[in-house]
Amino acid sequence: MSATDETSALASSGQWSWRIVANHVAILAGLLGAWEIGARTGFLDPLFFPRPTDILAGFWRLYVTQGNIWDHLGLTVAEVLTGFVAGSVLGIGLALLVGMSDRLRRYLKPYVIISEATPRIAIGPVIIAAFGFGWTSKVAIVMLVCFFAPFVNTLNGMVNVDENEMDMMRSMRASKWQIFRKLMLPDALPEILGGLRLAMASALGGALVAEFIASNAGLGVLINQYTGVLNMASAFVCVLTLTVLGFFIFRGMEALDHWIVFWSDRRRTEQVSRRRARAWSERMEKRT
């Protein structure tokens, strides 16, 4: 379903050997070399293709000699993290509440569909008009962007509980809380995590768009300023920074998924059950 889920499938599809790595490096070097030469001879428009060496120099300038990117980067990351945590907690919490009641779920469904079709970032100007140009409006936009995917996925996960398992829990006289804690929640977790990944993937974009619309600090503003004066090399530096940031965010979410939904991976399952068995036997020993 989600694009981020499948990136890992794409990445793991090839086998790696030193020859393939060497080929990759050669291709990359060839591309960059052609780019550099093309830009130097005026064959490539420097507006579209700033020279790779210029971009490298830009990295050095922005990060070391001027060091002006750090504040903007920190601000954007803070916006993303705050908005993501607030939005996803709200989304998951609300979905868990709603998911407990059949009727509520039924009446909410049309509204969820409509809000799904609305491009969420599109509400940006309205929020900026309401909350002003500062920190609050950025966090509010990221929150909104991060709210829906966890909400919808959690709701879906709660709805798609296996009826037979539900009957079994009921016939063993499990309380409503026990059914929720032992059946519905673990069943829904993979999907909830999928929603979180989607949310995180769009959070960065949301923060940037909010900064583009109206702001005075943040990476989005920096990109806007640099392209405004047609300093493309520096703008590319910011974008490449975002690429690295996006990559780490993606890896981080993957690790979180791996850690929480341990039963999707056999090795992790064995590891966790071994640990649990040990804890259990220690407790039993203490008791005797």
Place this chain on the structure above:
Amino acid sequence: MSAAVYTMLGRGVSAAKHLLVFVAFILTWEVAARLGLIDTVLLPRPAEIAAGIVELYVEKGSIYRHFAITFYEAFAGFVIGGGIGLALAAGSALSASFRRYVAPYAIVLNVTPGLALTPIVIAWFGFGYSSKIALGAIVCFFPVFVNALIALTRGDEDTIEMFRSLGASRWQTFMKLQVPQALPLVFAGFKIAITTALVGAVVAEFSQGTAGIGILMQRYAFALQMGNAIASLLSMSLLGLLLFYLIEILDDRIVFWRRDARMAAVSRRRRAKWDVRSNKTST
């Protein structure tokens, strides 16, 4: 017979209930806003929104032009981005080494938030439609590419074996087996991509633009005419639904074998055509 009547009755009752809930919700909102419990700058009264809709659609009629422009931008972006995605996916499915050397760049493009490129794309393509289309294409390229690639490479080994044993060429296997098998998932990718393309077009309009629903909404929001701003936002939802159903209809037409009724209709038509042709050859 009576069962059918009952289900129809049940559907009517549930629709009425939905309507009732909706009306109650709107009324509470209106009353709360009038009592000053809700900040109307943040969330205008429903009556204001309705007035905005009437103004935009009936009195001024100004929205249709913007609506058409944004539709065009999003759709063109989708066609370009989706086309590139499909072509790369087909190449990657046909050749493993092509896939190996293209995949890393696709991943790099994916982890970069495409919307971050907005100012750069505008510097490249100017303030007109082309920059919006380009951003839409950049943003919607990846879902199409990844879905198509996964769908094309996920072949059933037994069926492939059978194709091979019947002496099918590589191209025949691709066209008759891999492509039809991949189509449902490809369309799922299209559905994600077309809404993403809309987001790309709208965001580019926010940044720089003279026409389109995004710019219309931004103008109203910054003039604090929230009723009209929300009305344009709702039009954007409508646009999103419209684009989505466009793909859904195409999906229904092209992937006809997924629904029984469509399947029967298409096979009947093909059968008729076949009969006509065989009659011609026999006489």
